Amino acid sequence: MLRLLYVVTLTVCCLPLIPGLGGVLLSAISYLPVLGLHEPSIAGWQAMLAWPSTIISLEITLYTGIAASALAVMFTFLILQACWGTKGWRRIERWLAPLLAMPHVAFAIGFALTFAPSGWLFRFSALFSSENEPYQWSLVQDQYGIGLILALAIKETPFLLLMSLAVLKQMRVDKLLNVSQSLGYNRSAAWMKVIFPQWLPRMRFPIYAVIAYGLSVVDVAMIIGPTSPNTFAVLVWQWFNDPDLQLLPRAAAGAISLFVLCFAVLLAYRLFEYLIVRVWQNWQFSGSKCISLPGKNLFKLVAVIPFLMIPVLLVWSFALRWRFPDIWPSRFSVRFWEQESRHLIELATNSLILGLISATVALVFAIGCLEYRDKYHKSVPQLVIAIPMLIPQLSILFGIQVAIYMLPGQWHVPATIWAHILFAFPYVYLALDGPWKSFDQRLTQTARSLGHSPFKAWSLVKLPNVLPAILLAWAVGLSVSFAQYLPTQLLGAGRITTLTTEAVSLASGQDRRISAVYGLIQAFLPLVFFAIALAASRISDPKRRLARQAEQREISDEFVRTKPNY
CATH class of the missing domain: 1.10.3720.10 (MetI-like)
Structure with missing residues (x-):
């Protein structure tokens, strides 16, 4: 199973890069038969x-x-x-x-x-000067x-x-x-x-x-x-x-x-x-x-x-009238929230679906690769992590877009999901790499020596120790997915809109109040998942749980000791 997951990860992260580079190189030499350009130049x-x-x-x-x-x-x-x-x-x-x-x-x-x-x-x-402009x-x-x-x-x-x-x-x-x-x-x-x-x-x-x-x-x-x-x-x-x-x-x-x-x-x-x-x-x-x-x-x-x-962003999203050099708006209104509420729900839903799918898949890939490294002492090639982080997105996504357009059918949805996975995987892997290296493998070996199966030893011993890191890495993957602009625009073919794509479009010259609404929601969404991940990691931390149990036992023992004998 680990071997299969490792191969799938390398395939997902490396194989599509070949048509991506090929597509941009062929386009650069003006060889695009779809557009009638048949001779390189x-x-x-x-x-x-x-x-x-x-x-x-x-x-x-x-x-x-x-x-x-x-x-x-x-x-x-x-x-x-x-x-x-x-x-x-x-x-x-x-x-x-x-x-x-x-x-x-x-x-x-x-x-x-x-x-x-x-x-x-x-x-x-302007409070300390006479400028009113x-x-x-x-x-x-x-x-x-x-x-x-x-x-x-x-x-x-x-x-x-x-x-x-x-x-x-x-x-x-x-x-x-x-x-x-x-x-x-x-x-x-x-x-x-x-x-x-x-x-x-x-x-x-x-x-x-x-x-x-x-x-x-x-x-x-x-x-x-x-x-x-x-x-x-x-x-x-x-x-x-x-x-x-x-x-x-x-x-x-x-x-x-x-x-x-x-x-x-x-x-x-x-x-x-x-x-x-x-x-x-x-x-x-x-x-x-x-x-x-x-x-x-x-x-x-x-x-x-x-x-x-x-x-x-919060103040600007409710400001109806705000003249310079006033420190505070003279009139407030919820009109812009009401005006954009229906569209915001649709965009937030699209962002959540893309983020949850890509972050979860990237998390599974990262855990599989790290477990494969621990078992077979063979880590993911640095190239797999380096390409999405070091190569400019424009340089590779355009070639992938050209290659996808040559395929029959509509591929914009799976291509967009794949791109989000590609760019989220390196950050999720790096977030888990340190906790996996610091985990003492002798703990699972001891569980195996007591008769537990490999999966049971992993789930009962290792998982509780690395669960806080897994939750935080998942939140990192969500945050990376929420922030993707070029992959959604290029591979989504304009049919997939998210909070990020809409926020960039509106920030280029539209009403400041509407830009603030979209910016605030886009900032709030990752913070919610980070807060959930941090709270869940604190609750699930085995050290904290053992400390709470020890404290409760100490309180119980103290109560028994101080209870009078009749």
Whole structure:
């Protein structure tokens, strides 16, 4: 059974990528017999290079993607060196799950409503100035992409912090700090010169994922990114939506260019990491042993800004009249909720169905692969996890779309479900990988030696210990599925609409109140499932259950001891 599940997982995650890459390559060379293009040519590449803003869009993409990733890595390290092992670190761990639960689109909508020229930030600043007109500068859709950089850096920092947990536990940071401090290094110097060179290579894969996302993001860039011109990913997406199908080779050439750009940046980062850690090592043992680094209050900023988006969206969803520079709306109304309620139910149902199916299937695949690894000592190839996280979605989904259109019949529903499973599986697998490695296999071996079958030993001994991690991984899969925009738009053929697709469409210039309604619901849905998963994991935690039973026995024994003898 485990062998079959392992093979099915590899098939689902790898086999469809072949027609995906083939479809985009054939389209890029203008070979699309369905559209009457029977002879290969480079017309698509010529059209892409001839577009006036192609080079500028590539430059903006490089600048914003690299800057956002560098800021996220810097924020993560500063928070770790300041808070790891302190009393506040446990609070940080508890806040990571709800921070990760908020979808990027909901965060982007709240960010736009807060930092727009007439947003709450400028309304508060107007209290201390004589300005009664909206400010001319803004962090939303600014030409330099500063708002996009800050939004991506803040949103990706919790992900890197979560990925750092397992890495730092394996490194035994406490022992490294003790040895470094005994040699005269203060805490910040020890983190910078001893822990950082070991932490950075171990975080290579998560940093790759952050870089790839920053370079290829479409939905967030459409809402708060620069518009004159757009980032290259948004420009390629606009080419895909061109009504003239004869121009599809230009879009395919852009998708391949985006993939090459992403791959080149990842190679450049790998070279930078090698040079800074392995070649130029003088900075690790020279210079001052006393360094002062900030970071104690940095996590508060990273956590407060995403959670500030919730009240912003809530107020805007009920605001009927809100003139600048008023801090509070002068009139409220539920008209927009009533107007969109029927449509919201339909969209939420579609999102729930897609999320529940894809997260559950991805969870089964991940558990099967991890159990297969424990039994046969053969893990899932890194390529299976790397492809969905590192390859730009536009570069592969368009090719899959072209391949699906060549098949007879309607395949948009199963193709959309498959895409959600493909992109949810790596995150679910990574969320379970640490708990599976830390579980002591001798417990199930002892149960087997007492005569239990393999399944019974697993269900009675291992399952209660890993159930909290399973519930949280399932919530992570749901959150990833809820956030998928491009897979639903491309493979759904416009026939499947979710909260995310509708929120992105409405955030591009419609009424702010309606955008806030959709952003609030999209943010609320993952938070509900994370809350359910956290509550269920606390209830099902065997350590907590045993502690409660011991406490009840102690209370009962105390009652018996104090009861008088007659």
